[in-house]
Amino acid sequence: MTVMDKPQGASALAGIGLMLAAVFTFSFGDALGKYIVATYSVGQLLWLRACAAFLILAPMIWRQRAVFTALERPWLQLARIVFSTAEVGMFFLSAVYLPLADIITCYLAAPIFVTAASAIFLGEQVGWRRWTAVGVGFCGVLIALQPSSQSIGWPSLIALAGSLSFSVLMVITRMLRATPDVVLAASQFAGTFTVGAVLAPVAWVTPSLPDLGLFLVAGVISVSALFCLNRSLKLAPASIVVPYQYTMIIWAVIFGYVVFGDIPSAATLVGAAIIVGAGFYIFLREQAMGRQADGLTPPPV
Template sequence: MSLDLPREAAGPALAPGRDASATLAGIGLTVLGVFLFSGCNALAKWLVASYPVGETLFVRSLTALLLVAPFITRADLATLRPDRQFRWRPGLHLLRVFCSAIEVGCFYWALVYIPLADVSTIYLAGPIYVTAMSALFLGEQVGWRRWTAVLAGFAGVLVALRPTGNALSPQAVVAVLGSLLYAISLVATRRLRGTPNPVLVASQFAALLLLSAASAAFGWVLPTPGDAVLLALVGAVAMLAYLCVNRGLQLTPASVVAPFQYSSIIWAVALGYVVFGDIPGINIVIGAAIIVGAGLVILFREEKRRRT
């Protein structure tokens, strides 16, 4: 799932001590948020073994939507008016929520069949795809070094997938499709960064709620009271993770905290092994290393360009 990354808040310069404390707090919140997302995904993988994907997504979306709705103000809704400084762009909003809803469905469906670490590794390439799409659709300048990193990241995905007749599965293809849709939703979010975060998040979960309701109606399994709590917990943990990641980005520049988001692969491997007994293959380890390395190169080049 995606969120609009908040721009760094303007304000008086912090004293060196406070600045260092804010940086550490931002990094800590980012790591905590990534861990919560990983835990949420692990819990979802455990639940989709007993309940349909549509039902799991429906309860998750409903819970998250109920949690985020109270934070939407009239001023937030006013930004959707066409006569405001930031145009509504309904087509772009529809594209964003459509891609976001479908990619979450792809992620959860892939979790039913392949290990958590495998799906997480494939999705790690999403931000790398954003770099290529930014050059093609946003008109941003991307130098040869970053294009090389993009190609290296795609090669890492191929290594992780092992695209041979015996290894490449339909489930892995669905995960790749989901990562591409995730990248499209990020690019759309980048164009809509004038829209308040609560509105973006609420519209995203509302679209997923409608999509999951259509499928959940045909395969609803009555959950036990304990599992009903766990289904709702998936949505609550996801919202808490969003709060942590967003607050971390408000306290610390994105170029500082972004590399720590790659810690998701560590949590995915650890939780996959502890909870499900999954041991990642050597191709997953090598592919993840290539993807993370390519992503870090892009981040460092972006930071250097920003400073220049």
């Protein structure tokens, strides 16, 4: 039995697990990227990060090179590259001016956008319970992060535009779920490679050997995160897995305390508890719906 042949409930739970892994990996990569753009330009980060990613992807691209010649819905593939490149660029551009927590606040509006878009464009069934859980999770984000006064202005508009681009990217990825994983990842890095190659020479700073290592790590992280994210959206409806992006705040608290010694405030802990509760509710409900679909439990009266 292949992954795509698994019962709906099992596929949804696997998709949730991969989304959680993607969020963790992206959170680490975002923090690393913000550290890098304090010294290097966004264009240089995009280009060197993409170069490192292609070093990792090269063997897979070579082995599966035949699949690149017959892609489904090429115009939609191109639109996905555009939105992916725009999202990454806007995220790191906003990171130059905003605290990471404020950027994450803007990006965590994405589950709202995707839940709405998945109902409109993908025909996914989104009931009031899931809408409620998504809304409660977003309230938890606002309580936990308490966006600073810096979040008002054009940098926050860039971050919000990045969030919208990320939402469109996830919806399109779900629509192109028949496309091989290596194609989805390679096409995204092709976009950032091209834009980075144009922008990097404008403010080029020759990186030291240790910093080249950071760019390599950034490439490894981004490849891992994209594979987890793209596979997640293949296995489960976007409206189910995307709300788990709220767990970014959990990792922000953990990384902040362990790495930087930041002690979370009471509001952060309360907000994080609300987020975990909302996500856990969606998980339990999807698990119950999966058991019903598999015929293991009777439907509710």
